Amino acid sequence: MLVRNPAARVAVWAAFAVVLLGLVITPIAVTVITAFSASWTSVLPSALTTDHVADVFTPENAASIGVSVQTAVLASAVAVVAGTWAALAVPRLPARLRGAIDAFFHLPVAVPSVVVGLGVLVAFSAPPIVLGGTPSIVILVQAILVFAFAYSMVSAAVSQLDPMLDKVGGSLGASALRLLVTVRLPLLLPSIAAAAGLSIALCMGELGATIMVYPASWRTLPVTVFTQSDRGDLFGAAANTMFLVLVTVVILGVLSAFRRRAR
């Protein structure tokens, strides 16, 4: 026990509670309360309402949700397929190449999201590949941002795989493709699912790079939240943010249930 004195321990816990409340719990609680407030200009909101939450599902806003879900799912699919592929291919490389290629796949982490947005906008607004003004450009920037993340999650799981499995399977005559599909991928499935779930959650909340490239016809929910907050509609913005938080919590909840069952 680090702190033996009971009074000191209570003081430490009190300080812990203050920091946790101030930095972590208050922002979430305030967002939820704001989402349900008619107006809030005193200690407590003057009246509670479900109007803002109901507004989340108006056709215009629901369209924004639909855009966000489609973008996040497609971007995560691209990132997870490319990331898993890379994670499976890198350990088979000759040792000299392995470190360099691993660093290369981590490169997107070091690229600021706003630079990803600007680069993609500049590069893909002119031939040979023109994506400017289409949903693909938003999907592409989000896929770039979560790629390195998916790669490192699956890589960590690949390095945990027992190398004997491949040798045993191979000695029994299974082809490399069959080993991949029936042995390696099923064993990696929990981490691939985790990478996919977290990628979707991160893409759903992505604002920095999206705002650089989005066409007016393809407005994601975070962009809508930004315009709401910019015009002073904090209540609508809070309701949409609460919705995004709920989506994240549900994805993480499903993933942890999935992981518990896999065990």
Place this chain on the structure above:
Amino acid sequence: MTAVLDAPPAPPEPAPSRSFSVPAWVWVLPPVAFILVAVAYPLVGIVARTFTDKAERPAGFATWRDTLTDGAVLSALGTTVKVAALSTAGCLIAGTFLALVLAFVPFPGAAAVSRLIEVVVSFPSFLIPLALGVLLGPVGVAQSLGVPTGSFTTSLWGVVLAEIAFYTPFVVRPMLAAFSQFPTVQIDVASSLGAGPLRIIARVILPAALPALAAAGSLTFLLTLNEFGIVLFTGAKDVITVPMLIYTRSIVGQDFASAAVLATVQLLISIGAYVLYRLLMQKGMR
């Protein structure tokens, strides 16, 4: 025991099936091509754009010279580093404190708090400036209660507070992982020899966790250096960081050449911070 020592000779390596035998390095090409097209090509495009002017005519180093001698750019660079350094310091202090308590002064419910911190990391970053705006904004709750918060949320310190709130969980996670490796018997020994808690933290725990602390600090510095969503959402007119300037110059001002110079500078600083992070991580692994 001889049975164990005399293990049968390893079976000969099975001959790899010849059905579609290509060298191993060929398999890595598709994802390499993806990163080359999706990341390297745009970055090269940005650097190429720096040698043109606003109207996309070749301009040599003129855009570089104009942008880097611009007072607004220099002050944005200073603001970016200042916000990142202050936020990182705040996150390290708050995050290390939270992790120390969770690991070494546990309480009922500590596991639930750890899980909450795991979850919060995936929340959208703009939740923080939004909540701060409601509480402390110019027409916020605190203002109406007579607490003169004024323009705090749109000041440099408001942005720093928002970034500390968002990035502290990013420090708590690796620090908790580092502390969980720490043998508690060392604390018991130090404590039985009469060392107080602060002395134990300073002399025993933190030195052992220094590599993790350095790695967490450099990662947080990298993330806060590149933070754009929070600054944009705060809408602070006086807190112009380089990412914010890249956005206003390109999307709002349509000056892509100058934005490209800023992006190149930001990229170089960011890669520097990332290399530092990787070096510190490798040092910590050893």
